[in-house]
Amino acid sequence: MTTAAAPSQPDPDTPGPTTAGPSSTREGSRVVIVGGGPGGYEAALVARQLGADVTIVEDKGLGGSAVLTDVVPSKTLIATAEFMTTTESAPSLGILPSGDDDGGVEVDFHKVDQRVLELAAAQSRDIRTRLEREGVAIVDGTGRLDGPACVVATTKHGDQRLTADIILIATGARPRVLEGAEPDGERILTWTQLYELTEVPEHLVVVGSGVTGAEFAGAYRALGAQVTLVSSRDRVLPNEDADAAELIEGVFRRRGMEVLSRSRAAGVSRDGDRVLVELADGRVVEGSHCLLAVGGVPNTENLELDGAGVRLTGSGHIAVDRVSRTTARGVYAAGDCTGVLALASVAAMQGRIAMWHSLGDAVSPLDLAQVSANIFTAPEIATVGIPESDITTGKVRGAVTMLPLARNPRAKMLGISEGFVKLFSHRASGLVMGGVVVAPRASELIHPITLAIANRLTVDQVANAFTVYPSLSGSIAEAARVLHDKRG
Template sequence: MAGVTSEIPPPAEPPSGVRRSTTREGSRVVIIGGGPGGYEAALVAAQLGAGVTLIERQGLGGSAVLTDVVPSKTLIATAEWMTLTESSRELGIKPTGGHDGSLEVDLNRVNQRVLRLAGAQSRDIRARLQREGITLVDGTGRLDGPGAVIAETDQGQRRFAADVILLATGARPRVLPTAEPDGERILTWTQMYEAADDLEKLIVVGSGVTGAEFAGAYNALGVPVVLVSSRDRVLPGEDADAAELIETVFRRRGMDVMSRSRAAAVHRTGDGVEVELTDGQVVTGSHCLLAVGGVPNSEDLGLAQAGVATTESGHIEVDRVSRTTVRGVYAAGDVTGVLPLASVAAMQGRIAMWHSLGDAVSPLDLQMVSANIFTAPEIATVGIPERAITEREVNGKITMLPLGGNPRAKMLGITEGFIKVFSHRSSGLVLGGVVVAPRASELIFPLTLAISNRLTVDEVSAAFTVYPSLSGSIAEAARLLHATET
C-alpha cells in the first residue's frame, strides 16, 4: 500500500515478579482506543509477554478519563460537600459571625480543578503504559483486513501487522436533530465544563443516569435546575424504590422535575435557550444539557471490509469473551453496547487478552457487575433486579431495611436511604442487592463479594461488622432473610 510503512513492535518486558504466559508469548497485539477497555487490555497483554501497540486519538484514558467519568465524578464529589451541610444544624453545628453561614460555589474554579485532575489522570496512564514497554501512537486507527491496522497520524499513515486486534473506541453523546449542540448554550456532557461564567439556569433533557447525576450535582452547587423527563419518574431503568427516593430528594432540594415531558426541540435565544416540549410548553434557561444516551464510535473502522458484524444500532457484536465475528479481532467497552460502565469495559479488555493469548479466563458474567449512580444519596446495585423475583422469574425472597434506624446513620444525620438484599428462597444464596446511601458505591462491595463467591445470607450475617457502622445494616438485612421454613 503506497505511503504505508509496516511496523512490528518488539515484545514488552513483563512487570517485575510476574510470570510470563508461554502460550502466545511474542504475539503482536494492536489496540485501537485508549480508554479503560484499551489501556487495561494493553497492560494485561504486556504482562503476558506480547508486543503491544495502542492507538489513541484523544488522549490516554479516552472519554472516560478526559470528558466523562473522571470529570463528572469530580464535579459530583465537589457537589457532595454541599449536601453534607444539610444536617449541620441538627448536629449542633452553626455558623459563627454575623453572616447566614451559607456556602458559595466558584464554578470556574470547580471546572478548572475538574479538567486539571482529568489531565493528570491521563498523563499518569500514559506514563504507566510507557513504563510497561507499550508502543503508544497518537492517531486514528482502522482495520486493514482482519490481520492489520492502519493508523492515521500527523506524520502520515503507519501500518501495524497484528496477531490480535482489540477495538475499544467507545461512544459519544447522542444528539437530537432538533437540538444540535453549539458548545456554548446547548451542550453535551463533554462540554459542560466550559459553561461556568454565566450558568444561571440549567435545563437537563433526559432523566437517565447521566441526566440525573448532572442535574443533582448542579442543583447541589446552587444552580437552578429543570429536569425534563419523558417518563413517569427519573431513572426509569433503575430500582423503583431507589428512583422514587431520588426524585423526592430532588424536589425537596428545589429542583423542578417535569415528568412525562418530552423535548421536541432546543433553540438558542442569544443569551439563553428555549426547550420546546411536545405538548407545546416552552421552558427557558441559560443553558441546556442534552443527556439522551450515546452512539457507538464504530464508523470508519473498516468493520464491513474486515467482516466484523455490527448490530442495527451500530454496536460491534461480541460474545462473552469479547470475540467479534472475525477470528483474532476482539472488541470491548461502549462500542459493544454490552453495559456502559468503565469497569465492564476494562474487564472486557482484560478478558479479550486473557482469551486471545491463552491465559486462564472466565467469560463475562453481568450478574457479577456492581454499578453505582452518583446522585446524593448514591444508588448502588448488584446481581438480579427485584422484578426478577416479583415477576416470578426467580424463586427468591426480598428484604428492605431503612437506613434511618442504623445507629451510625443517626450519628451522621442520615435520614434517607435503605438497603435491599435478595436471596434464593430455598438455598439462601445471595442473588442481588440495592444500597441507597451516601457512599453506596463502597457499601455494595460486601454484596458483590457474596454473589461472586456464592455465599448464603446466613454466611453474610455470621460475619462480624464494626459497631456502629453502616455496613452493619447489610448484615442485619441478610439476617432477616434467614430461612426458618423446614
C-alpha cells in the same frame, strides 16, 4: 448505570470455547489496540504481562473519554457538589452558623472546573507514563482495519500500517444528539462540553432523566443553579430500582429542582443568551443553558469493520461474546462500542478477558450478574445482581427485604435520614442474588454484597460475619439476618 438495565449480550457467529484461549505462543504475539480508554489500556497491560508486543492507537489522549470527558471529570464535579449537601443536617446535629457571618458557602466555579480538567489531564498523563514504562508503543492517531490482521493508523505524519496477530477495538461512544436539538458548545451542551463553562448556569434545563441526566441535575442544583429536569418517563431513573428512583426524585424536589415527568423534548433552540426547550405537548421551558443527556452512540463508523468480517448489531454496536470475540477471527472488542454495559469497570474487564483469551491464559467469561454499578447522586444508588423485578414477576423464586437507614445507629449519628439497604436471596438455597444500597458512599457499601454474589455466599454466611458497631454496613448484615427465615 446498573445491571438491572443491562442489555443482553449479542451472540456472534464465530463458535469456539469460552473458558480457554488459543494455544498460540504468547511471546512475540503482536497486539494492536484501537482506542486508549479503560478497555484499551487495561488490555494493553495484560498483554504486556503475558509477553506480547503491544501498540495502542489513540487520538484524543490515554484514558479515552472515560478519563478526559466522562467518568473522571463528571465524578470530580459531583464530588465537589456533594460538599454543598453535606451540611443539610447540620442544625439537627447542633451545628449552627457563627454570628460573624451568615454561614453560607459560595462556589468558585472557575476554580472548580479548572480542578476538574487538571485532574482529568493528570490521570491521562499517569496512564500514558505507566504504559510507556511497561513497554507499550503508543501511536497518536486514529485507526481503521485493513482486514482482520492489520490496522492502518492515520497520524499527522501520514498513514502507518500495523500488522497484528490480535486486534482489540475499544473506541467507546459519544453523546447522542437529538434532531432539532444540536449542541452549540455555549448554551446547548452535551456532557462532554459542560466543563467549558466559566460560571454556574443561572437555570440549567436537563433533557434526559437517566443516569447521566440525574447525576448532573443533582450536582448543578447543589452548586446553586436553578434546575429543571425533563423526563419523558413516569419518573426519573426509569431503568433503575423503583424504590431508589422514587427516593431520589423526592430528594430532587425537596432541594428545589423542578421535575417534569412524562414530558418529551421536541427541540432546543437559542434566543440570545437564553435557551428554549420545546416539549412535545407544545409547552416551552426557558433557561440559560440546556444539557442534552439522551444516551450515547457507539464510535464504530470509519473503522472498515465490514471488510474485516466484524458484524455490527442493529444499534451499530460491535457484536461480541462473553470473552470479547467479534465475528472475525483474531479481532476482539471491549467497552461502550460493544453495547454490553456502559461502565468503565466492564470495559476494563472486557479488555482484560480479551487478552487472557487471545493469548492463551486462563479466563472466565464475563458475568454481568457480578457487576456492581453506582449512580453518583446524593445519596448514591448502588446495585448488583438481579433486579427486584425478577422476583416480583416470578422469574426467580426469591425473597426481598428492605431496611431503611434511618434505623441504623451510625446513620442517626451522622444525621442520615434518607436511604435504605435492600437484599435479595434465593428461597431454596439462601444464596445472595442481588442488592441495592441507597446511601452516602453507597459505591463503597455495595462491595460486601458483590463479594457475596461472586463467591456464592448464603444470607446466613453474610449475617454471621462480624461488622463494626456502629456502622452503615451493619445494615447489610441485619438485612441478611432478616432473610434467614425466608426459605421454603
